[in-house]
Amino acid sequence: MLEAQKGFGRQRRYREQKLAFLAIRLAAGLSLGVMAAIIIYIVVNGVPALSWAFLTEFPRDNMSAGGIFPAIVGTVLLAVGALLTALPLGFGAAIYLAEYARPGPLVTAIRLGVANLAGVPSVVFGLFGLSLFVTTLGFGRSLLSGSLTLGLLILPTVTAAAEEALRQTPASFREAALALGANRWQAIRQVVLPAALPGMLTGAILALGRAAGETAPIVFTASAAYTLLLPDSIYREVMALPTHILNLATNSVHIEATRPQQFGSALVLLVLVLGLSTFAIVVRAKLRRGRQW
């Protein structure tokens, strides 16, 4: 009888396992399917709008013709600006938190602040940027204000990812450098940072991909509906892909007529963001080669 029970138990466990695997597969398949559907939808609708002219020309005839060149340039510039803002601050904060700070109320407060900042809706960052950079500091609606706002938006993510990467580098690296007569800063700069950099950069680039697709932070701080020229200084307004799509879909004179432009822009934005993520992954893989610990 005992033997029979054993057999029964084994059979049931086997069935449970099969069911669990099935559920996991379904969940994975479903999310993959939804993602594929979105991408296919945008590709199918966007590809007809794509052409060399679409990528390299300015919009014409109330946006219903021409291209999105200034919006692409604007988005790239905003992304670079955001990175230039967030990297020094975020990496600095992460190095402080991971390497120098003694555990205590201050560090706990900073870390809580960083974590909470990551959860703040992006429109709040937009309003903050409007009030601080655009108005108070007098930078106006400009590439500068938009970059700073986006930089602040990704700052918590950049900081958290960088701190995590720093913490994952073995303490033994630090010890070894110190034991060879390095001071703490030398140990960090020469040994810890190079080892942590792939992880730190990956986090930053992934965050950047997200920032490049954000609308709310730049709609008040940087983006123009239309510019005649490319920006010649950081104090100029710029066009950007997300706000361009928003404008075409909500404000433009010919909402229906500009559908192809909307999908075309969405596709370009998607490629840009996915491209950034892929780039991040490739960079990580390259830098990590022969550096596993």
Added chain:
Amino acid sequence: MVAEPQTIIEARNVDFYYGDFHALKNVSINIAAQEVTAMIGPSGCGKSTFLKLLNRMNDFTPGARLAGEIFISGASIYGPDADPVDIRRRVGMVFQRPNPFAKSIYDNICYGPRLVGIRKPQDLDVLVEKALRAAALWDEVKDILSKSAMELSGGQQQRVCVARALALEPEILLMDEPTSALDPIATAKVEEWIKNANLTIVIVTHNMQQAARISDRTAFFFMGELVEFGPTMELFTRPQETQTENYITGRFG
């Protein structure tokens, strides 16, 4: 042994605290130049703590406090004139787990020399070969110096760490259980190196056979105290203290 060998490290009434925890209790010891001194004792008895005092690696431990004095070649290493960075260059350290940097073998060895300002490639090449030969690793890696040290076997990695420490030409080498992460063959290579090395070595080990094989003198620590210290043969064959005897006969662990 002809004459009493020259003392290179002298610890005088050393007490050490991690916060409130009294980790070393009134330890006094004279360590001889050019010898291998082994430190044995049960886990947590303070061997690593003592070792790290000798190159001031405990400076980085928050809340740590030292009383007493330690001299190396006659100069107090915790005195007002002592320069911790200089001390760490003169007293090298090899850790329990191989910890090469995520850099090439060559750059690992050059790390210390570069810190002291040696930059010329010709000079560095000479130092790298010398250090790798001294660590008995040259023949195995001479053709792959630009390969990442992380890709070597554990035993090779540990000898990279030895070579990296030796590249600064230290007077003393501290080794904290350097073979505990290695297989028997790699262990044998490192032990072989230790026996033939031409410098003062202080080695912590959990392996009493190892202490017996490679060391000239052995110190037995127990709960923060130095219980017994003497020539290895004597300590293992005729221990003076009951605690030592109990430990080496395996009556407690």
